[in-house]
Amino acid sequence: MEMDTPERSKVGGASLSNKFEDSPVFSFINSLSPIQPVKSTYATSSVQAYQPLSFSIFTSPHANPQKAPRPQLRDDISEAAATDTGSNNGCSENSAQPNAQTALTVFEPTKINSESSTQCLLNEADKCTDFDAGSPDHNTTCRTFKTNFRPETNEGPSQRKNLFASESATSLECKDEVIDNDWDYLLAGNPDDLLICDPSTEGEEGSDTLVDGGADACQFLINNTQPSGVESHLHLGTTNQSPDVLVSGTALNGKILEKVQGGDLSSIVHKEESQQQRGMRRRCLVFDPSVSVTSRVKMISDGPKPRKAPAMPTLPGIGLHLNSLTAVSTVSKDLLNVGNMSVHKSQTKVLVACNSLECPTGTSEETSLMVEESSLAIVPIDAVEPHNSPKKRRRKADSSDGDACKRCSCKKSKCLKLYCECFAAGVYCSEPCACQGCFNKPIHEETVLSTRKQIEFRNPLAFAPKVIRTSDPGLELGEDSNNTPASARHKRGCNCKKSNCLKKYCECFQGGVGCSASCRCESCKNTFGRREEFVHEGEGGNVCDKEEEDLEDSQEKAGVKNFDPHAVDLIPITPPFETCGTLVKLPCYSSAKPPKPTYTLPTVISSGLYTSRHLINLKDLTTPTSCGENDDRYLINNDSPHGGVTKTSSPNGKRVSPPHSSTGASPNRKGGRKLILKSIPSFPSLAGDGFNDANNHKSSSFSATSITRGP
DNA sequence: GAGTTTGAAACT
DNA sequence: CAGTTTCAAACTC
Numbered sequence: 001m002e003m004d005t006p007e008r009s010k011v012g013g014a015s016l017s018n019k020f021e022d023s024p025v026f027s028f029i030n031s032l033s034p035i036q037p038v039k040s041t042y043a044t045s046s047v048q049a050y051q052p053l054s055f056s057i058f059t060s061p062h063a064n065p066q067k068a069p070r071p072q073l074r075d076d077i078s079e080a081a082a083t084d085t086g087s088n089n090g091c092s093e094n095s096a097q098p099n100a101q102t103a104l105t106v107f108e109p110t111k112i113n114s115e116s117s118t119q120c121l122l123n124e125a126d127k128c129t130d131f132d133a134g135s136p137d138h139n140t141t142c143r144t145f146k147t148n149f150r151p152e153t154n155e156g157p158s159q160r161k162n163l164f165a166s167e168s169a170t171s172l173e174c175k176d177e178v179i180d181n182d183w184d185y186l187l188a189g190n191p192d193d194l195l196i197c198d199p200s201t202e203g204e205e206g207s208d209t210l211v212d213g214g215a216d217a218c219q220f221l222i223n224n225t226q227p228s229g230v231e232s233h234l235h236l237g238t239t240n241q242s243p244d245v246l247v248s249g250t251a252l253n254g255k256i257l258e259k260v261q262g263g264d265l266s267s268i269v270h271k272e273e274s275q276q277q278r279g280m281r282r283r284c285l286v287f288d289p290s291v292s293v294t295s296r297v298k299m300i301s302d303g304p305k306p307r308k309a310p311a312m313p314t315l316p317g318i319g320l321h322l323n324s325l326t327a328v329s330t331v332s333k334d335l336l337n338v339g340n341m342s343v344h345k346s347q348t349k350v351l352v353a354c355n356s357l358e359c360p361t362g363t364s365e366e367t368s369l370m371v372e373e374s375s376l377a378i379v380p381i382d383a384v385e386p387h388n389s390p391k392k393r394r395r396k397a398d399s400s401d402g403d404a405c406k407r408c409s410c411k412k413s414k415c416l417k418l419y420c421e422c423f424a425a426g427v428y429c430s431e432p433c434a435c436q437g438c439f440n441k442p443i444h445e446e447t448v449l450s451t452r453k454q455i456e457f458r459n460p461l462a463f464a465p466k467v468i469r470t471s472d473p474g475l476e477l478g479e480d481s482n483n484t485p486a487s488a489r490h491k492r493g494c495n496c497k498k499s500n501c502l503k504k505y506c507e508c509f510q511g512g513v514g515c516s517a518s519c520r521c522e523s524c525k526n527t528f529g530r531r532e533e534f535v536h537e538g539e540g541g542n543v544c545d546k547e548e549e550d551l552e553d554s555q556e557k558a559g560v561k562n563f564d565p566h567a568v569d570l571i572p573i574t575p576p577f578e579t580c581g582t583l584v585k586l587p588c589y590s591s592a593k594p595p596k597p598t599y600t601l602p603t604v605i606s607s608g609l610y611t612s613r614h615l616i617n618l619k620d621l622t623t624p625t626s627c628g629e630n631d632d633r634y635l636i637n638n639d640s641p642h643g644g645v646t647k648t649s650s651p652n653g654k655r656v657s658p659p660h661s662s663t664g665a666s667p668n669r670k671g672g673r674k675l676i677l678k679s680i681p682s683f684p685s686l687a688g689d690g691f692n693d694a695n696n697h698k699s700s701s702f703s704a705t706s707i708t709r710g711p
Numbered sequence: 712g713a714g715t716t717t718g719a720a721a722c723t
Numbered sequence: 724c725a726g727t728t729t730c731a732a733a734c735t736c
Contacts, residue, residue: 413720417720417721418719418720418721419719419720419721424720455720458721459720462720494718494719495718495719496717496718497717497718498716498717498718499716499717499718503717504717505716505717505718505719506717506718507718507719
């Protein structure tokens with residue numbers, strides 16, 4: 001295609017990092033790119049935005065892979081693979097199988113919303129640019145997930161560093177391998193779709209902190225094929241590919257699979273690196289992100305003894321803070337626009353970053369999940385970023401469109417009290433925060449933990465989610481079972497007097513749940529269910545239908561956005577989106593009568609954990625606004641005797657209700673993917689049993705993260 | 712953007 | 724445990 005030249009140029013340029021010129025990778029790339037590296041002129045696309053990042057990995061200036069003709073790339077790759085097959089070139093040591101037939105397909109592009117992906121990508125790019133590019137202190141990490149996660153994957157390359165979805169990525173793949181950066185690349189066919197840049201990954205394997213280089217960070221580039229007909233785009237996986245195949249492919253010991261798919265055809269290049277040679281390091285694999293994630297998770301448990309993460313590793317990068325995710329007020333929109341999600345895994349850690357378009361200006365929120373064998377932590381990637389930086393402020397301002405990205409603004413609490421939403425959510429403050437004198441940072445980890453412990457000692461439920469959605473409220477709340485399906489209740493109950501539980505002052509209302517018997521509110525008019533009616537819920541639901549209309553105005557005023565539960569069906573759930581967006585907000589359906597489909601987003605989605613060792617909070621994986629059903633989607637405890645999908649405790653102590661039998665049947669789930677977090681430690685309490693509990697689950701820790709697609 | 716209102720958290 | 728104070732978010736102008 002006409003695009004070939006530029007792309008190749010880009011690729012070549014990218015690969016031509018000074019640093020790596022001598023590397024075999026470089027050679028390989030060259031072989032792939034006959035065209036002399038040229039400074040990329042493709043600046044427009046998001047890809048470009050990423051490029052700096054991607055290249056930063058190699059510490060070289062970047063070329064920008066823009067729309068490179070996928071086919072071309074693929075072809076190149078295939079050729080390279082074929083060529084390399086006989087060679088020791090790291091890129092395709094093992095069997096490159098140019099033949100699409102053999103390609104492993106993990107990914108189903110068809111269900112992904114290409115536009116969304118694209119858009120997200122663009123945003124990502126911006127974000128990358130915004131956040132990372134300029135932050136010398138931060139490891140630039142741009143991550144984008146554009147793929148679907150699949151639970152099936154059992155194994156993956158133990159350490160994957162980067163997945164590049166663009167041509168450049170492709171070229172880089174090989175290079176990387178040689179370089180011994182431990183990067184794994186996932187090549188997604190559509191460069192637009194995916195781009196992951198993780199410069200940080202340069203650390204040695206086993207390096208503890210992402211900050212340090214994110215040494216082992218595993219990043220996935222997942223990409224969605226763009227139906228747009230970009231035939232040239234590379235696709236990962238095809239619709240019908242069975243996960244098994246993928247699994248097997250990934251399962252190859254020490255083998256690196258590089259898969260490039262273009263359209264229907266996919267080619268896979270298997271790279272095999274003997275573990276003896278590279279130990280855990282495995283190279284390029286193009287595959288479904290889910291696989292990656294899972295693999296990583298698995299690795300965590302299997303991997304070398306996890307080192308304690310020092311300070312919170314934070315990768316500045318593109319990402320969506322889980323926290324911010326909560327802020328999304330327009331769920332459906334957001335879901336559609338879901339940003340990216342990337343997972344970084346070091347031997348002992350997994351970093352997951354989600355980006356969403358929610359942050360319009362690239363003020364994206366970045367959240368990273370760090371997982372260690374014994375712990376799971378979600379931390380804002382940019383947590384270490386200084387607060388109040390102009391950049392941050394700008395972001396915050398930019399997020400004015402909604403709650404997205406909004407974080408704390410503590411002035412006196414040092415972000416060490418529950419006043420601080422970040423702290424309360426179990427996450428470190430990050431760039432979007434406008435706090436002053438903040439101690440809620442990785443560098444003050446001990447202080448944070450001790451404070452947290454102190455607070456928990458005082459109130460064991462202090463860090464528990466304020467709002468719990470469950471299909472069995474009674475179960476969650478310890479209340480008498482009232483059979484209110486999927487109703488969520490404020491765990492502690494509000495105490496509103498003047499807001500009538502119609503404003504965000506009311507935690508119940510904010511959480512999109514009705515007031516419960518535990519509330520002490522006055523003149524409750526909570527549209528999600530009034531306290532007075534709570535007692536009647538068991539009889540028929542608690543929603544005040546008759547007042548709904550009148551209350552809608554109130555909700556709107558309160559910033560509560562209407563959420564169309566059915567929108568989910570419309571949303572092509574890409575893992576990233578789904579993961580991010582859904583985590584934040586998913587429609588809750590009551591088996592009976594759904595509460596008014598209005599949801600409010602918590603300002604901060606708690607999902608983090610401070611400690612490297614202890615799982616702190618993922619509570620908002622099952623965000624307050626999410627229902628148990630959704631929770632089930634995301635949190636699954638395989639260890640559970642219930643067959644893997646059972647009540648799982650969120651890190652934040654939020655319990656996840658087992659999926660209803662009906663859940664699977666939910667139309668909404670149809671075609672949906674699930675993100676499964678296995679064995680997430682239960683209540684993250686640092687002080688009490690929760691802690692132990694978490695430890696009990698420690699073994700499994702983040703055993704699995706995946707999104708499964710429904711039938 | 713500044714000031715007010717609100718209710719949770721913290722304190723006594 | 725109750726009352727008061729402190730705090731930061733939510734809200735209003």
